[in-house]
Amino acid sequence: MTSISQCFEQLRDRAQCALIPFITAGDPDLATTAEALRILDRSGADLIELGVPYSDPLADGPVIQAAATRALANGTKLDDVLGMLKEVIPSLNAPIVLFTYYNPILNRGIEAFLQEIAEIGVKGLVVPDLPLEEADALLQPAAAAGIEVTLLVAPTSPADRIASIAQQSQGFIYLVSTTGVTGMRTQLQSRVKDLLQELRTVTDKPVGVGFGISQPEHAKQVMEWGADAAIVGSAFVKRLAESGSPKEGLIALEAFCRDLKAALTVEG
Amino acid sequence: MDCSLHRHGPVTTTPLPTNSNPTAIEHRPDSLGRFGKFGGKYVPETLMPALFELEEAYRRYSQDADFQAELEQLLKDYVGRPSPLYFAERLTEYYARPDGSGPQIYLKREDLNHTGAHKINNALAQALLAKRMGKQRIIAETGAGQHGVATATVCARFGLKCIIYMGVHDMERQALNVFRMRLMGAEVVPVEAGTGTLKDATSEAIRDWVTNVETTHYILGSVAGPHPYPMMVRDFHAVIGQETRRQCQEKWGGLPDILMACVGGGSNAMGLFHEFIEDASIRIIGVEAAGFGVESGKHAATLTKGRVGVLHGAMSYLLQDEDGQVIEPHSVSAGLDYPGVGPEHSYLMDIGRAEYYAVTDQQALDAFQRLSQLEGIIPALETSHAIAYLETLCPQLEGSPRIVINCSGRGDKDVLSVSKLLNP
Numbered sequence: 001m002t003s004i005s006q007c008f009e010q011l012r013d014r015a016q017c018a019l020i021p022f023i024t025a026g027d028p029d030l031a032t033t034a035e036a037l038r039i040l041d042r043s044g045a046d047l048i049e050l051g052v053p054y055s056d057p058l059a060d061g062p063v064i065q066a067a068a069t070r071a072l073a074n075g076t077k078l079d080d081v082l083g084m085l086k087e088v089i090p091s092l093n094a095p096i097v098l099f100t101y102y103n104p105i106l107n108r109g110i111e112a113f114l115q116e117i118a119e120i121g122v123k124g125l126v127v128p129d130l131p132l133e134e135a136d137a138l139l140q141p142a143a144a145a146g147i148e149v150t151l152l153v154a155p156t157s158p159a160d161r162i163a164s165i166a167q168q169s170q171g172f173i174y175l176v177s178t179t180g181v182t183g184m185r186t187q188l189q190s191r192v193k194d195l196l197q198e199l200r201t202v203t204d205k206p207v208g209v210g211f212g213i214s215q216p217e218h219a220k221q222v223m224e225w226g227a228d229a230a231i232v233g234s235a236f237v238k239r240l241a242e243s244g245s246p247k248e249g250l251i252a253l254e255a256f257c258r259d260l261k262a263a264l265t266v267e268g
Numbered sequence: 269m270d271c272s273l274h275r276h277g278p279v280t281t282t283p284l285p286t287n288s289n290p291t292a293i294e295h296r297p298d299s300l301g302r303f304g305k306f307g308g309k310y311v312p313e314t315l316m317p318a319l320f321e322l323e324e325a326y327r328r329y330s331q332d333a334d335f336q337a338e339l340e341q342l343l344k345d346y347v348g349r350p351s352p353l354y355f356a357e358r359l360t361e362y363y364a365r366p367d368g369s370g371p372q373i374y375l376k377r378e379d380l381n382h383t384g385a386h387k388i389n390n391a392l393a394q395a396l397l398a399k400r401m402g403k404q405r406i407i408a409e410t411g412a413g414q415h416g417v418a419t420a421t422v423c424a425r426f427g428l429k430c431i432i433y434m435g436v437h438d439m440e441r442q443a444l445n446v447f448r449m450r451l452m453g454a455e456v457v458p459v460e461a462g463t464g465t466l467k468d469a470t471s472e473a474i475r476d477w478v479t480n481v482e483t484t485h486y487i488l489g490s491v492a493g494p495h496p497y498p499m500m501v502r503d504f505h506a507v508i509g510q511e512t513r514r515q516c517q518e519k520w521g522g523l524p525d526i527l528m529a530c531v532g533g534g535s536n537a538m539g540l541f542h543e544f545i546e547d548a549s550i551r552i553i554g555v556e557a558a559g560f561g562v563e564s565g566k567h568a569a570t571l572t573k574g575r576v577g578v579l580h581g582a583m584s585y586l587l588q589d590e591d592g593q594v595i596e597p598h599s600v601s602a603g604l605d606y607p608g609v610g611p612e613h614s615y616l617m618d619i620g621r622a623e624y625y626a627v628t629d630q631q632a633l634d635a636f637q638r639l640s641q642l643e644g645i646i647p648a649l650e651t652s653h654a655i656a657y658l659e660t661l662c663p664q665l666e667g668s669p670r671i672v673i674n675c676s677g678r679g680d681k682d683v684l685s686v687s688k689l690l691n692p
Contacts, residue, residue: 054593055462055593055594056467056471056579056580056594058311058312058471058474058475058478058580059312059478061475065461069461072593077591078591078592102310102578103577103578103579103586103588103592103594104591104592104593105592106576106577106578106592107575107577107588107590107591107592108592128312129310129311129312129578129581130310131309131310131311131312131313131316132313132316133300133308133309133316134308134309134310151313152312152313153313154312154313154314154316155314156313156314156315156316156317156318156481156482157313157316157317158317161316161317165313176312176313176314179314179478179479179480179481179482180314180478180479181475181478181479
C-alpha cells in the first residue's frame with residue numbers, strides 16, 4: 001500500500017493539492033466512523049487523518065474537544081479504533097494518518113503501538129504534543145516500523161527551528177496556520193503565505209496546512225499560496241455531529257468533501 | 269468530636285530511612301528540563317518558542333541584581349516575609365508519649381503570607397518577570413483559588429490584565445476566592461469541561477496561552493507543566509526552605525529531622541524540601557490526597573497509585589486508565605484535586621530521597637478541626653492533609669525528632685464547605 005510520501009509524489013506528478021479531511025474516531029460511534037472513512041475516500045480525500053479520542057486534548061478547540069468527549073463517553077477504546085481500522089483500511093485508497101496525543105502511545109509502549117498500527121495498515125502519525133525536542137523517542141522506532149511521523153511547524157516557530165523541523169519531519173510537514181488551537185475561523189492569516197515561502201527555501205518535502213481551514217475558499221487560498229495539502233478538521237467533525245442522525249451527518253460529510261475537492265481541483 | 273489533648277499511640281521502632289548517595293541528585297533539572305526521566309516539554313509547537321523565551325528570561329533575571337532586589341523588597345514589605353517557624357506546643361503535647369517525650373512539631377507559617385498561602389511567592393516573582401518580558405496580559409489556572417487569588421493580587425499590584433481559569437465545580441466550593449479575585453479586577457473564566465476541576469482549568473489555560481502566546485504570560489501555579497516551570501516555580505518557593513534552615517539554626521542550632529508537606533502538584537512541598545535535599549539525615553515526606561481511599565478509585569494519590577505518563581507538558585506519575593486516558597481525580601481539597609504531580613516529586617520518589625503517603629478526606633477533615641482546636645490555627649484543607657499524617661507518623665517515631673510541617677495555607681476559604689460537610 002502507498003506510503004504518505006508516495007501519495008504526495010503521485011499528487012505532485014499530477015500537480016494536485018491534496019485534501020486531507022480529519023474526523024474523530026468513535027463520534028458518534030465507530031460504525032459511523034467506518035462509514036465516514038469509506039465516504040471520504042470516494043468523495044475526494046487524498047489522505048485521511050483520524051483522531052484518536054483523548055481525555056485532555058490540549059491542542060484542540062471546542063469542536064474536536066467535544067467530539068473526543070462524546071467518543072470517550074460512549075466507551076470508545078483504542079483497541080476498538082484499531083479493530084475498526086483493520087476492517088476498513090483494505091477497502092480504502094487514501095492512506096490513513098493517525099492523530100493522537102502522546103500519552104496513549106506511551107501507555108501502550110512506543111514499539112508495541114507502532115507495530116500494531118503498522119500491521120493494520122496505518123501509514124502516518126501526527127502527535128500534536130510531541131515537539132522536535134521530544135520526538136527522538138518516536139522517530140527512530142517509527143522509521144523502523146514503516147510509520148511516517150509528521151512534525152508540526154507553527155506561526156511562532158523561528159527560522160532555524162523551521163529548518164530543523166522540516167529536516168526531521170516525515171511524509172509531509174504540518175503547517176499550523178494560526179497561533180491557536182484547532183477550530184473554524186472565518187479568515188486565514190496572511191502570514192501563512194510567508195511561512196509557506198519560508199518552508200520552500202529550506203525543504204522540498206510536501207507541506208500540508210491545517211488548523212482553521214473551514215471553507216472551500218480557504219482550501220483554494222492555501223493551494224494558491226503553494227501548499228501541497230489542505231487539512232480540514234473541525235468543519236467535518238461539526239457536520240457529522242450536528243446533523244439530526246448519523247445518516248444525515250454522513251450525507252453532509254460527503255457533500256462538504258466534494259465541495260472542498262472541487263475547490264482544490266485545478267482545471268484543464 | 270474528640271478534644272482530648274493527648275494521644276497515646278503505640279511506640280514502634282521503625283528506623284528512619286536515610287539517603288546515602290546525595291551526589292546523584294545534583295543539577296536538577298538537566299538542560300532539557302529533565303529530572304531523571306521526568307519533566308521535559310510535551311507541548312504544541314506553537315508554545316515552544318515561548319518556553320525558550322521564558323527560560324532565557326528566567327536565567328537572566330535570576331542573576332540580575334535589580335530584579336532580585338525588587339523581589340526581595342516586595343517579599344518583605346508586601347508579602348510579609350519571612351514567615352515564622354512556630355513551635356506547635358499543644359499539637360506536640362497531643363502526640364507526646366506518657367513519659368512526656370515525643371516528636372517536636374513546628375509549623376512553617378506560610379498561611380500568614382499576604383493572601384493566606386505560599387502561592388504568592390511564585391505569583392509575585394513571575395509577575396515581575398512578565399513585566400520585564402513586556403507581557404501585559406496574565407493568565408493562570410486555579411483549583412482551590414489560592415493561586416488565582418495570588419495571581420489576581422499581583423496583577424492588581426502591577427496593573428496587569430488578569431484572566432483566571434477555574435473549574436465550575438471549584439468555583440462553587442471556593443466561592444469566597446472567586447469573589448476575592450473579581451474584587452481585585454481579575455476576570456474569572458468558568459471551565460465546564462471534564463469534572464470542572466483543576467485539570468480542566470489547566471488545559472484551558474494552556475489553550476489560551478497557545479492562542480495568545482505573543483502577548484501573554486502564563487503564571488503556572490505549581491511545580492508542574494513543561495520546563496522551565498517545574499524548576500522556576502520551585503526556585504521561587506525555595507525561600508520557604510531557606511528561611512526554615514535559618515530559623516532552625518536560630519531556635520536549636522541544628523537541622524530539622526523530618527520535613528512534611530501536602531502534595532497536589534507539589535509547589536509548597538518543593539519550596540520546603542529543595543533547600544534540604546542534600547542533607548541526607550533529613551527525612552522528607554509528602555502527603556497526597558486519598559479522597560475516599562486509595563483503593564476506592566476516587567482519590568488524587570498520584571504518586572501512590574499512578575503510572576508514568578504525560579500530562580500538561582511534563583512526564584511524571586499520572587492517574588490514568590488502561591487506555592492512557594487521564595482519570596478524573598477526587599479530593600475534598602480543591603487544591604489537591606489533580607491527576608498529575610510535579611516531575612521532581614516523581615524523581616525524588618523513584619530515587620528514594622522522599623517518601624509519599626496519602627490520607628483520606630475524612631482524616632484531613634479531622635486534622636482541620638484538630639489544628640483549629642489545639643493551636644487556634646485554621647489550616648487550609650490542603651494543608652490539613654499534611655497535619656493528618658501526624659496520626660500515622662508520630663506513633664512510628666522514636667525519641668523526640670523535630671518535625672517541620674509546611675503550614676501552606678489558611679483555611680478561611682474552606683470554612684463554608686467544611687461546615688456543610690460537618691453539619692449536612
